[in-house]
Amino acid sequence: MSTLEIKDLHASVSTDDGPKPILRGVDLTVKAGETHAIMGPNGSGKSTLAYAIAGHPKYEITSGQVLLDGEDVLGMTVDERARAGLFLAMQYPVEVPGVSMANFLRSAATAIRGEAPKLRTWVKEVKGAMSDLGISEEFADRSVNEGFSGGEKKRHEVLQLALLNPKIAILDETDSGLDVDALRVVSEGVNRYRSPENGMLLITHYTRILQHITPDFVHVFAGGRVVESGGPELADDLEKNGYERFVREAAAAS
Amino acid sequence: MTTPEVAGLAPELAGAKEGQGEKPVLSAGERFTSYDVEAFEVPGGREENWRFTPLRRLHGLHDGSAALDGRAPVTVPAAEGVTVETVGRDDARIGEGGTPADRVAAQAWSAFPEATVVTLDGTPAPLTITVEGPGAGSTAAGHLQLRTTPFAEATVVLEHRGSGVLADNLEVVLADSSRLTLVVTEEWADDAVHVSAQHLSVGRDATLKVVAVSLGGDLVRVSPTVTYRAPGGDVDLVGLGYADAGQHLEQRLLVDHAVPHCKSNVLYKNALQGRAGTTDAHTVWIGDVLIQAAAENTETFEFNRNLVLTEHARADSVPNLEIETGEIVSAGHASATGRFDDEQLFYLQSRGIPQDQARRLVVRAFFGEILQRIPTHGAGALPALRERLDAAIEAELAVTGV
Ligand SMILES: Nc1ncnc2c1ncn2[C@@H]1O[C@H](COP(=O)(O)OP(=O)(O)OP(=O)(O)O)[C@@H](O)[C@H]1O
Ligand SMILES: [Mg+2]
Numbered sequence: 001m002s003t004l005e006i007k008d009l010h011a012s013v014s015t016d017d018g019p020k021p022i023l024r025g026v027d028l029t030v031k032a033g034e035t036h037a038i039m040g041p042n043g044s045g046k047s048t049l050a051y052a053i054a055g056h057p058k059y060e061i062t063s064g065q066v067l068l069d070g071e072d073v074l075g076m077t078v079d080e081r082a083r084a085g086l087f088l089a090m091q092y093p094v095e096v097p098g099v100s101m102a103n104f105l106r107s108a109a110t111a112i113r114g115e116a117p118k119l120r121t122w123v124k125e126v127k128g129a130m131s132d133l134g135i136s137e138e139f140a141d142r143s144v145n146e147g148f149s150g151g152e153k154k155r156h157e158v159l160q161l162a163l164l165n166p167k168i169a170i171l172d173e174t175d176s177g178l179d180v181d182a183l184r185v186v187s188e189g190v191n192r193y194r195s196p197e198n199g200m201l202l203i204t205h206y207t208r209i210l211q212h213i214t215p216d217f218v219h220v221f222a223g224g225r226v227v228e229s230g231g232p233e234l235a236d237d238l239e240k241n242g243y244e245r246f247v248r249e250a251a252a253a254s
Numbered sequence: 255m256t257t258p259e260v261a262g263l264a265p266e267l268a269g270a271k272e273g274q275g276e277k278p279v280l281s282a283g284e285r286f287t288s289y290d291v292e293a294f295e296v297p298g299g300r301e302e303n304w305r306f307t308p309l310r311r312l313h314g315l316h317d318g319s320a321a322l323d324g325r326a327p328v329t330v331p332a333a334e335g336v337t338v339e340t341v342g343r344d345d346a347r348i349g350e351g352g353t354p355a356d357r358v359a360a361q362a363w364s365a366f367p368e369a370t371v372v373t374l375d376g377t378p379a380p381l382t383i384t385v386e387g388p389g390a391g392s393t394a395a396g397h398l399q400l401r402t403t404p405f406a407e408a409t410v411v412l413e414h415r416g417s418g419v420l421a422d423n424l425e426v427v428l429a430d431s432s433r434l435t436l437v438v439t440e441e442w443a444d445d446a447v448h449v450s451a452q453h454l455s456v457g458r459d460a461t462l463k464v465v466a467v468s469l470g471g472d473l474v475r476v477s478p479t480v481t482y483r484a485p486g487g488d489v490d491l492v493g494l495g496y497a498d499a500g501q502h503l504e505q506r507l508l509v510d511h512a513v514p515h516c517k518s519n520v521l522y523k524n525a526l527q528g529r530a531g532t533t534d535a536h537t538v539w540i541g542d543v544l545i546q547a548a549a550e551n552t553e554t555f556e557f558n559r560n561l562v563l564t565e566h567a568r569a570d571s572v573p574n575l576e577i578e579t580g581e582i583v584s585a586g587h588a589s590a591t592g593r594f595d596d597e598q599l600f601y602l603q604s605r606g607i608p609q610d611q612a613r614r615l616v617v618r619a620f621f622g623e624i625l626q627r628i629p630t631h632g633a634g635a636l637p638a639l640r641e642r643l644d645a646a647i648e649a650e651l652a653v654t655g656v
C-alpha cells in the first residue's frame with residue numbers, strides 16, 4: 001500500500017530575476033485508494049507543486065520533504081521518480097518532434113516495468129487502451145504530442161496513465177480544454193485507473209470533473225499552500241462561493 | 255517564409271539567425287575556376303573559402319607538398335545498366351560536370367592518375383560504389399564521374415572508407431529527364447582526411463536527390479556545386495554530420511540557379527559532441543544559394559540545424575541567399591544552432607525513460623528527418639544501408655553516453 005507524503009514543502013521557480021518563492025509549506029498525504037482533489041485560483045502554485053514532485057529542473061526545493069513509501073523522492077532523478085511509481089499528467093504536455101508515440105510508449109513501459117513488454121500482448125494492450133480513450137490508431141505513428149489538439153494531448157496523458165499504472169498519479173488540470181464528451185471519456189479512463197492500490201492527486205479549477213470522479217478529500221490551495229481541507233462538500237462550497245475568502249486569508253497570512 | 259519545425263532544438267532557438275547572408279554569392283561562372291592547380295594561390299587561411307578549415311591538418315593538399323602518390327581504389331560491381339570505364343583526363347566527358355573552384359580540387363584534378371566513369375542507363379538495381387582511402391600515411395588524388403542517360407532512373411551509394419588522405423572531384427552529370435538518388439557516406443577511419451569537390455550538373459527535367467552522411471574521419475570537407483543546364487531541374491540535398499571530439503566536418507554548398515523553373519531544397523543537420531583536453535568537435539556549414547536574374551520561377555529552400563550535445567564543440571553555420579530576380583516562386587533560408595530542449599528531456603524522463611536514453615531518442619529523431627530520405631522499400635530500397643547508418647549513429651551516441 002503506497003503513501004505519498006509531502007511535508008512542509010517550500011519551492012522556488014527560477015526566473016530571469018532570480019529564484020521566486022512559490023510553494024510556502026505544503027503538507028499533504030495521499031494514500032493508496034484515495035483520491036484527493038486540489039482546487040485553487042490561477043497562479044496559486046498548483047502546477048508548481050506537481051512539477052516540484054516530478055522533479056522539473058526549473059523548480060528548486062528550498063526546504064521540506066517528499067516521501068514515497070518512506071523513500072526520499074527529492075533525492076531521485078526525474079526518471080527514478082517515475083520508476084518509483086510517480087506519474088504526472090501535465091497541464092501542458094510537451095511536443096517531441098520526430099519521436100513516434102508508439103516508440104515513446106514502448107520506451108516508457110519498458111523503463112517502468114523493468115523489461116520490454118512482449119510485442120504481441122503489448123500491441124493489443126496499446127490498441128485496447130487507445131480505443132478505450134477514443135484515440136484513433138493513426139496516432140501511434142505521429143510524433144509525441146506534435147500538432148495534437150489540447151483535448152488530444154489530454155487523452156494521451158491518460159493513455160500513459162493507463163499503460164504505466166503508477167502507484168501515485170498527479171493529474172494537473174487534465175479536465176481543462178475538454179468538451180463534454182471528451183470529459184466523460186477521459187474521466188472514465190481516470191476511474192479505470194483508480195483502485196485500492198493506487199492513489200491520486202487531482203488538480204483542477206472546476207468542479208465539473210468532480211461530478212465524474214468523486215474525490216475522497218478536497219483541498220483548497222492558495223498562496224502556495226493548502227489552506228483548507230475537507231470532504232467532497234468543500235468542492236460544492238467553492239462552486240457556490242468561489243476562492244475569494246481563501247485568497248484573502250492566504251494574503252493576510254503571508 | 256515560415257520555418258518548419260525541427261526536432262531536438264530548444265524552442266528559443268527555432269528560426270534563430272534568419273535573414274539575408276552577410277556576403278554576396280558569386281555564381282558558379284563568376285567564381286575563379288581552373289583545372290590547373292598552379293592557377294590558384296596557396297591558401298593562407300584567411301580566405302573566405304578556407305577560413306574555417308584547419309589547413310595544417312590537410313597534410314599538404316593545399317600547398318603542393320602532398321606527394322599524392324597513393325592509390326584510392328574505386329570499386330564498382332558489374333551490373334545490368336551500369337557501364338564502368340577507366341579513362342584519362344583527356345576524355346571528352348571529363349569536366350562536363352564542372353571545373354574546380356579551389357586549390358585542393360584543382361590539385362586533385364592535376365594529379366589524379368586515372369578517372370572512373372560510371373554510366374547509368376535504364377533502371378539499374380541500386381549500385382554501391384566503394385572508394386577506399388590510400389592507407390595511413392599516404393596521400394592520393396581521385397576522380398569519379400557518374401552519368402545518367404536520358405530517362406534513366408538509378409540509385410547509387412558512394413561509400414568512402416579506410417585510412418589516409420584523399421583529395422578528389424566527383425562529377426555527377428544528369429542527362430535530361432533522368433533521376434538519380436545518390437547517398438554519399440563518409441565512413442572513414444579516425445586518421446583519414448577527405449577534401450572533395452562535387453560538381454552536380456542537372457539536365458532538363460532531371461531530378462537529383464543526394465543524401466550526404468558524414469560520420470568518420472579526422473577532417474572531411476565536401477563542397478557540392480549544383481548547376482542546372484536547362485529548366486525543370488529538381489535537386490534535393492540533405493545531409494547529416496556527427497562530429498566527435500577532434501573531428502572537423504565541413505560542408506560548403508553552392509546552388510546556382512541560372513535558368514528558370516528549377517527547384518532546390520537543402521537540409522543539413524549536424525550533431526556535435528566534444529571532450530575536454532582535445533581539439534573541439536567542429537562542424538562548418540556554408541550554404542550559398544544564388545538565384546540569377548534569368549532564373550525566374552525558382553523554388554528554393556535551405557536549412558541548417560546543429561545540435562550541440564556537449565561542451566567543447568563548435569558549429570559554424572553561414573547561410574547565404576542572394577536573389578537577383580523578382581520573379582521567384584519561393585525562397586527561404588534559415589540556420590539555428592542549439593542544445594537539447596530541457597522540456598523535451600523532462601517529459602521523456604518523467605515517463606521513466608533514463609536521461610541517456612531520452613537524449614538518444616531526441617538525437618535519433620533529429621537525424622530521422624534525414625535518414626528517412628534513404629528508402630527502405632520500393633525500387634531503390636536500401637534497407638541494409640539504413641540499418642548500418644542507424645547503428646553507426648547509435649555507436650556515436652554511445653561514445654560519450656549522451
Ligand atoms: N518561469 C516562471 N517565471 C516567473 N514566474 C513563474 C514561472 N513559472 C511559474 N511562475 C509563477 O508561479 C506562480 C505559480 O504558478 P503555477 O503555474 O504553479 O500556478 P497554478 O496554480 O498552476 O496556476 P493555473 O491555475 O493557472 O494553472 C504564478 O504566479 C506564476 O506566474
Ligand atoms: Mg497550473
